[in-house]
Amino acid sequence: MSAVESRGAAAAGSDCVIVNDIEIMFGGQAGDGSLTTGDLIAGVFKRMGLEVYTYKDFPSRIRGGHTNYVIRAGEHANYGTADFVDGLIAFDVEAVETHVHELRPGGFVVFDSSSETLPDGVKRDDITWYLVPIGKIAKEEIGLELVRNTVSLGVLARLIGMDPAIVRADVAKVYGRKGERVVDLNLRAIEAGETYVDQHFAEWPSGYGLQGRPDVDRLIMMGNDAIGYGALAAGCRFMAGYPITPATDVLEFMAKFLPRYGGVAIQAEDELAAINMVIGAAFTGVRSMTATSGPGQALMTEAIGLAGVLEIPIVVVECARTGPSTGMPTKTEQSNLNHLIFGGHGEIPKIVLAPGTVEDSFYLSAAAFDLAERYQCPVFVLTEQALCQSKATLPRLDLGRVSVDRGKLVTEPVVFGEYKRFAFTDDGVSPRVTPGLEGGMHLAAGSEHGEAGVITENPKNRARMMEKRMRKLESALAHVPPPLVHGDAKADVAIFGYGANRGPIVEAQRRLAAEGVPTRFLELRTLWPFPEEEVRAFVAGTRAVFVVENNYTGQLDRLVRYVVGPLERMHRVLKYDGRPFRPIEIVEPIRRAAPARGLAEV
């Protein structure tokens, strides 16, 4: 009997093809443990010396509902998913039905045939189908259906040639906390999966094979953990937040670590409380942050204006998800940019940073605290579900690159009556005191105030105070994280993008370049103050400009247009279905526009 019902054309006949880029998807019902197994696979790939990126696409519920976990591994660090899935491990028919069209021709599906049979309609004949009674093996051979994920890992390991020693070592490590018995069960589960493949399928049946490299000392970390870690390193000692997907991880990270460093993390009653707490702690002199997502950001908006007018340094992490309203809470989007930059009544200076990788999430999160204190204003760290809840391999983080510059914080007593908290200065930043300091008593009022803090509606003072506060943005401009240029800086196709889209854009660039369409990509890491000079310079000499973003209205595109004027050669590449870009979705629109404009021979 052979469970291989059909062999994909690409795999048929060939023995083992060593691929250096593979994307595995685990699909099943939420809560069935596939996340742990996904993490395990990612860990094994890492230890095989490969670059890893994971992406979780899970429903907004705890148990049930289709969920999938994508693990991509290869020689290049790809911060994003590929065009196609190479191998799908499907625990139910729904997983097959939902994702079969995403498979690469020549790819494979492992289907748990224990209780369901595949309807004929879904079976593409250009992929290989492995029907494995995974659940049954778990139940009958190991005596515990729960370990079916681990059995599937054994199956996969054999199919694609994962290093068996590393697989075992990682299983032992991951389940080690649960005791010897659990480790033993899972090791047996691996073995059972491997044996099944050996007994039923030819060697290297999938046609995929991964070649490991010596692992170097690296990390595998989720974006949200990198943000928390950056904050901790930068001396953040107070956090208040209200649970919301996909930002909760940051509060969990800080709740775990802050007490060890003398700090405190508070789960507030709502986001109104959270942001006001952050303001209170920052007013008192402690580096403070919150983390939220769209709905919470909306609630925080009034108080962020207060922080602006009171010139209080706060850091607000926005882990963007789809809106409006509840939207799709566990899905990604970039529709909050306008809100962060323009949200709020009245005008305040603010800084918006956007990391493009997990590594950059750490460094920008840390940098946010220095910027907040130097310019005494709210600093946002804007990330998206596709990055902040994804894990990636990265070099060890260098804490030597983290500074603690507290700006114009006054620590020596001042003379009451002479000291002015909101003194007019050339750079707009006034010396800042905190409660307890001799002589610095003053009123910090959200009402317009004079230099000493006394409330006044004097028109001359109002104008000067506005100018003073807004001047801080100009002062900050030269010191905010600069944009990065990827690709061929002289190419006549320009791309703009930020955040989670860095990965798919860079990958699209590589492919376009191979096709003879070189491109230049400006990755904006500071979105406000908007880097007008760099943006203007970047479009000079181009013949086509593409703005790539995950929203409907082209929020970044409008910012770019505002600077460069209405260019006929500008194109929007938009995606707003809640899923991150696959590279092909960027390659194609550029490829389409390129020959039409005579940019290159394709």
Add this chain to the structure above:
Amino acid sequence: MTTTMTPKDFATATPSWWCPGCGDYGVLSALKAALAELGKQPKDVAFVSGIGCSGKISGYLHSYAFHGVHGRALPVATAVKLANRDLTVIAAGGDGDGYAIGAGHFLHAVRRNPKMAYVVMDNQTYGLTKGQSSPTSQTGYITGTSPQGNPDAPINGLAVALAAGGTFLARGFSANPKHLVGLMKEAVEHDGFAIVEVMSPCVTYNKINTYAWFKQNVYYLDDGYDATDRVRAFEALTAEGKIPLGVIYREQRPTLETLTHLGATPIVDLRLDPQLRELVAIQDAYA
């Protein structure tokens, strides 16, 4: 250093904005006197107020004063305390600020029990927005936004706080400053969240709950009253008829600072060093 402080040491040069006769004057002078009698230094007092006529009070108390957004004085003050537990933290605001827009925070501050005093300046109306009904206005109270009479039942803030686990509940009257000073002192000294609700008449808009009305409708709890008896306190707070003044309830319960395991060194005084060995070691769990 034992300098004797006087209420004047807590005065600012800012001219008052309140209408002549406003109850809030009494609250301010009682606070200044209490702080002076307790020997507090202005530099060590963080005073956080809400928005309203009442919220203006932070401009008139010489201290590190904070006048934020409507309804959010308590989260700000709670965090100030956590950030620097050595400070004397006081929050103040109106009945609307505390029991309407800020009602959620009120309940949760009571639950958390940070060591700070909270003064609710209750005039049973919205003074600053010109006399609409507030959560403590009587049913039937006629205003521009309730021309047919306020349809809502008044909230009993202290009874709500008692139910939520309040550890210090007191009520005073701004026309009896001596009594009020005593309450304020006890509140500031209380090791937990201390609420002082002050009947603070709005002479401009509230023509019902006037000084004369209060004089007829309040009574002082006497020495025989046991403020540690929760059931008695609930009776006193909810009984029909006259309004009790004095310390209505007190108990000891661990503070937020204790339960969040704050060290003796205020967070604000911690040394920040990105190169701490333990900090670097966090990465090992991700390797």
